[in-house]
Amino acid sequence: MTDALHYLELTALAARLKAREISALEVTRAQLDRIDAIDRDLGSYVHVMAETAVTEAKAADAEIAQGRYRGPLHGVPIALKDLLWTKGTPTAAGTTLHRNFRPDEDATVVRRLKDAGAVILGKVQLTEGAYADHHPRVKPPKNPWNASYWPGISSSGSAVATAAGLCYGSLGSDTGGSIRWPCAANGLTGLKPSWGRVSRHGAFELAATLDHIGPIGRSAADAGALLGAIAGQDPNDPTSLFDPVPDYLAAAARDVRGLRIGVDAAWNSDDVDVTTQHVLADAIDAFRTLGADIVDVRFPDVVQAIADWTPNCAVEAAVAHEATYPAHRDEYGPILASVIEAGRALSALDYQKILRAGWRFAAG
Structure with missing residues (x-):
């Protein structure tokens, strides 16, 4: 299989699979060969599930x-991402503490991917507990475009594997940037879904009210295809939304003429690097040319909300790790331990002041 096929967008590969121009088994074996050949240097995968992947590919064909x-x-x-429970497969969440944990069920999003016929290649690396740094005894994945570049946190392995052509898309989680940062660092498209849009049942928790599970792909259409499969209400997650799941791919194909898009010029320029400003300006021009209505908006002041994120996350992380911290303090890395201590x-x-400030911000 050529690199051109490894780097196909998910939706382009899907069209070829549907037309039976290529088989899922052929694609899967090529992906497994590629992982074996180059991931020893990149370090994106924690566990490669070769046997079950081949079985799933044969069933799909x-x-x-x-x-x-x-x-x-x-x-x-x-x-x-290796914080999503996968039945019978080690799921460590970037820790050494949980390296031998083998869930007896799939996370809801994993089950939904399987129900959609996806082939699960394996579990990919992340920062410890999905916080801000890799465990000292865990080798961070390398950015495939330049080993000296940042791979992003915390969905580092998800982004590296997708960018390197070691999968056609992946799932990550985002508590404070953990899908968006690695996608920016590796040249991908990721999405932090709306709160409750995607079930969190069966995912290792960092901060219960801040965690989101979402897609990482090579295009907006790829992200939409993944989101459409994993979104939806889940009785195992009381925070999940009952709203029906839109057809994201169909929506992406619709004309944007008449669509109102709000733009805060100051938000998109203050403390924003010049390259990003140029990309945003090009995007705005493109939407305007396609007939969208660009309107000026004013984003609310987020200074206090940003300041409150870390202590809020810290309290929720302390609760999430209460069963193992401080009892197993020596198995934690310094960064995750420090936020739990805080x-x-x-x-x-x-903490009540943080909650009240959050309510006021949400109320506008």
Whole structure:
């Protein structure tokens, strides 16, 4: 298989699989060979699930041949951030503490990917507990474009594997930038979905009210295909939304004429690097040319909300790790330990002030 196929967008590969121009088994074996050949240097995968991936690919080919096509993920090789429970497979969440944890069920999003016919290639690396740094005994993945470049946090392995052509899309999680940063660092498209849009059942927790699970792909269409498969209400997650899941791919194909897009010029320029400003300006011009209505808006003041993010996350992380911290303090890296300590030290009075500030911000 040529590099051109490894770097196909997910939706382009899906069209070829549906037309039976190529088989899921052929694609999957090529991906596994590529992982074996180059990931020893990149370090994106924690566990490669070769045997089950081949089984899933064969099943996908049989169903497609019988006309039982499930949709745009059918037969497509996908990678999972290693904080998503995967039945019978070690799921460590970037820690050494949980390296032997083997869940007895799949996370909801993993089950939904399987229901969509996706081929699960394996589990990919992340920062410890999905916070701000890799565990000292974990080798961080390398950016495939330049080993000296930042790979991003915390969905580092998800982005590196997708960018390097070691999967056709992946799932990550985002608590404070953990999908968006690695996508920016590796030249990908990622999405932090709206709160409750995607179930978090079966995902290691960092901060219960801040965690989101979302897609990482090579295009907006790829992200939409992944999101469409994993989104939706889940009785196992009481915070999940009951709203119906839109057809994101169909929406992406619609004309944008008459669509109102709000733009805060100051927000997009103050403390924003020049290259990013140029990209944003080009995007605005493109939408305007296509007939969208660009309107001026004013984003609310976020200074206090940004300042409150770290202590809020710290308290929630302390709760998430209460069963193992401080009892197993020596198995934690210094960065995750420090945020847990900060959360345990925050007073109830100060935490209530953070909550009240958040309510005021949300109310506008």
